[in-house]
Amino acid sequence: MYLIPSLIMFGCGVYGFITRKNMIAILISLELMLNSVDINFVVFNRYLYPAQHDGMFFTLFAIAIAAAETAVAIAIIINVYRVVKNVDINQITKMKF
């Protein structure tokens, strides 16, 4: 039952990740995919091993990591913006060979 929103969230995340040009939007899509995976984790834990809570703890852990990772990503984006005055992914080609 909970898997359907998770699937929709994941599909939205993939679509956004591919089509968006704004780096912030791409980051948001990424978070969307991550959260859908978290939901899956919790659902399957609940469904398959109701007596145990390992999945729950791992999900909490993943959320914490995701927060840290988002902070790093935003920091990078801000720095990139300072250099190129832009957050369009197609314009940032300075480090391309």
Next chain:
Amino acid sequence: MPLSSTIIVLAIPFFMFLFLGLVGVKMPRKITGVIGVLAMAVTTVWAYAIAFTYFFGTDQGQVVDGVRQQLVTTDWTWLSFYANKMIVRLGVLLDPISAMMLVVITTVSFMVHLYSLGYMSDHEGNPEKGFQRYYADLALFTFSMLGLVVSTNIFQMFVFFEMVGVSSYLLIGFYYGQQPANHASKKAFIVTRLADLFFLIGIMVLSYYTETFDFKDLMGANGQSVMSMFKNSQAITFMGCSVTGWALTFIFIGGAGKSAMYPLHIWLPDAMEGPTPVSALIHAATMVVAGVFLVARLFPLYIVEQGAMDIICVVGAFTAFYAAAVACTQSDIKRALAFSTISQIAFMMTSLAVSTAQNQLIGGHEAGLGYMASMFHLFTHAMFKALLFLCAGAIIHAVHSNENSKMHGLHKYMPITSIAFLIGCLAIAGIPPFAGFFSKDEILVACYEKGIGWGLWMSMVAGMTAFYMFRIYYLIFFWKKHEVHGEHAPKDQPWTMTVPLIVLALISCVAGFVPFGDLVTWDGKALETHMNWPIAGASVGIALIGIALATVMYRKENPLPDKLATMFKGLWTASYRRFYMDELYQFITHKIIFQGISKPIAWFDRTIIDGFFNLLGNVTNSASWSIRKMQSGNVQGYVSYYIIGAVLLAAVTGVVILCF
């Protein structure tokens, strides 16, 4: 003197090579030369002490029951394979011939070291460029040659065989700025390497069947076990001959390359491009007898294998005649001497090879007369041929030319050199009481015992020897008055060059009286030698006829030689051009091997092999060029591909699962 100190005799030249080669180049030239000479003097004295102790001492097991023993004084295991079944050792083996060779090598080497102080300098006495390198190479050569003669096993001998080849190459090409020297050194190296290939094959075959490298084992010192194994393997045949016969023939080819036997002699005359003292040391006295020494070392095997001995006998007898015939017409004195060397070495080879048939009891004690004679001739020849070459060097140094047309009438200007050269000529012609008489007489006796035909043939060659040597002598020192070119007339050279001449001349006078029969025999027992007066008288007579002929033709300027040359024009030209052997080699190597074999192989390599790999490279290159657009660096694009791929894969998997 303990015999175990023989290793010192090898160690000194080796360290001199390192020292002069590495440190010497930073030192003044003259000092390095003096150091080299002094070190060689120490080596010589030490070698004399060792030889004296070996031959005349008794306290170190040199003689047991009247038989001279082979003593291994140093023995290291170098390599061992197959759970110690095959062991290659390095060591020092002392027996009559190696002790004799120690004396020969160090004597000639010392003389050459001393002589080079003068020869390798200009007329003001300043050493020329590369002086240190020259002395370092001489030391390397001396070390390698000493190592060769004291080898305990055939593999060590092969290693040193190669090392003398390398040092010979270095010294022939000493004047590497000059094209002929380069060509000559390459030629010498390649020809001897080709022969050494056969030597290596021979070693492999022999050691495969006898399962040992050690000379002592091969001689049957270990209770005859290997000897019987060797005899058994004679039963195994390949193309009609026993495998051991093949092995020994191949080993002989290796020796023939070093000893310049026909048809592998072509490198030796060209090797005269090197400095003359080098010719004296390497290409007259020591290295070129390495082949004779090799056969002598394996003599107990050769006398069992009659077929190999017959080959040596024929090759030796033919080479002796061929080289003598060529030497009669050469105008370059060093080349004439080189052919004389080839002829004399062929004498030694033939002498070794005729040893067998003398006694019906094959391998009997008396069979060793030819062996003894050969070693005796090796000893005396080294002395008088070194003398002749050093004289030639003195003359060349004085007149700056190798051609005898530039010399003529030098007797008045260079009396010491002239007398020394005369002694050398008398010795090589076999006039008593000079050294060559005794050794050559023994050789002729051995040949006559093999068969009257062999004896007559070798006697004829001995007569030719006398003729061509005196031809050279007269053309250098007499013929007509010397025409002085430039401001200074030729004169005897400084003492560093004349002292070796005098010493070697003295040795050439007395070396014949060494009781070789007591000292050097193949089985270590003393051999009774008798002067065979009819043969000795006949050979002296033939030598005198040769000398007389040369005197008539070349003593004073006269038209007789030219008249004879035009009368036998074809023969004379053929002899002067060395019977076109070099042209034949040129033809075979360039026209047949290079054009016929190498070129097609090169074409195959360039087009087929290289073409195939070029094709592989080109295909990869163009393929990657065409698909390189896919790697855009655009992560979103990659993700799209990835998802499409994942969906397709999932779909395929699903279909497969549903259907089956």
